[in-house]
Amino acid sequence: MEISMRESWTVLHGMLFGAAFLLAFAGGFADLYSLKPEWVTVPGLQERLGRMKIGLWVMALVAWATVFTGTFIVYPWYRARPPEGATDLANFPRYLLLASENTAEWHRFGMEWKEHVGWMAPIASTVVAYAVTYYGPVLARKANERRALIIFFIVAFLAAAAAGLFGAFINKIAPIR
Amino acid sequence: MTDRVVDMDKPNGPVAAVMLAGGIGIAAIGVVTTLSAASESFAQLMAWNAAVGPLTGKALTSTAVFFIAWLVLHLLYRGKEVNFNRIFMISMMLVFIGLLGTFPPFFELFAAE
Numbered sequence: 001m002e003i004s005m006r007e008s009w010t011v012l013h014g015m016l017f018g019a020a021f022l023l024a025f026a027g028g029f030a031d032l033y034s035l036k037p038e039w040v041t042v043p044g045l046q047e048r049l050g051r052m053k054i055g056l057w058v059m060a061l062v063a064w065a066t067v068f069t070g071t072f073i074v075y076p077w078y079r080a081r082p083p084e085g086a087t088d089l090a091n092f093p094r095y096l097l098l099a100s101e102n103t104a105e106w107h108r109f110g111m112e113w114k115e116h117v118g119w120m121a122p123i124a125s126t127v128v129a130y131a132v133t134y135y136g137p138v139l140a141r142k143a144n145e146r147r148a149l150i151i152f153f154i155v156a157f158l159a160a161a162a163a164g165l166f167g168a169f170i171n172k173i174a175p176i177r
Numbered sequence: 178m179t180d181r182v183v184d185m186d187k188p189n190g191p192v193a194a195v196m197l198a199g200g201i202g203i204a205a206i207g208v209v210t211t212l213s214a215a216s217e218s219f220a221q222l223m224a225w226n227a228a229v230g231p232l233t234g235k236a237l238t239s240t241a242v243f244f245i246a247w248l249v250l251h252l253l254y255r256g257k258e259v260n261f262n263r264i265f266m267i268s269m270m271l272v273f274i275g276l277l278g279t280f281p282p283f284f285e286l287f288a289a290e
Binding site: 067071072075076079080108109112113115116117119120123124126127130131134135138142144145148151152155 | 187189191192195196198199202203206207210226228229230232233235236239240243261262265268269272275276279280281282
């Protein structure tokens with residue numbers, strides 16, 4: 001049972017950072033949605049806000065870690081150019097996908113979308129983390145602001161989900177070894 | 178009780194600032210992605226690192242745009258009450274620009290041959 005250094009980074013990027021962000025979304029969303037004065041007591045609000053602030057900042061940091069490891073560590077291995085005349089493209093995922101019309105769209109659409117849209121997730125989640133930290137308990141009484149933050153949070157989730165989904169599929173078809 | 182009163186007085190400016198900056202940063206990703214597709218010379222300009230290619234510049238430029246916009250807007254809106262709904266709508270339009278600009282079937286319309 002072995003795992004290469006490249007595979008370890010891919011796991012760290014997608015399975016640990018990326019998946020952790022997506023899993024944490026459900027909890028953050030539930031907390032934001034139910035942060036209504038009629039639904040929470042004052043002690044409950046304070047306990048929840050402490051947890052939310054930590055959780056949302058951790059999510060934002062994890063989202064930044066995901067895009068930085070993905071872009072600057074894993075992606076260069078994906079787009080590495082094979083030597084002239086190479087016939088075995090197993091270690092060159094981008095060129096392996098493009099070599100066949102059956103798989104080329106995984107790069108042309110999947111990877112091209114994933115590598116860009118993923119960067120929206122850390123920005124949007126930083127917005128939410130800062131706003132919740134700034135307002136604190138007041139946010140429970142600010143329905144408009146809370147609704148706006150929920151939408152930003154959903155944008156972060158959808159961006160990360162699109163990037164994560166295509167990342168998983170592409171790594172299945174043309175894995176980084 | 179005093180804390181509650183003070184908290185309720187918190188102006189919405191700093192939150193509007195980060196939200197608008199978020200929209201600007203996200204729109205920036207879409208704009209630089211489409212520009213890179215449309216112009217090979219722009220794409221080369223974004224290729225700050227040979228191994229990563231143009232994605233280096235696209236990612237780092239958008240990130241810098243977000244943080245700089247946040248800093249500037251924060252200084253402008255600090256301590257102020259602003260029209261939050263208007264700022265939010267503008268932010269959503271910017272997010273839409275970002276989503277559109279990063280969607281391959283859209284930016285490939287401008288692809289340089």
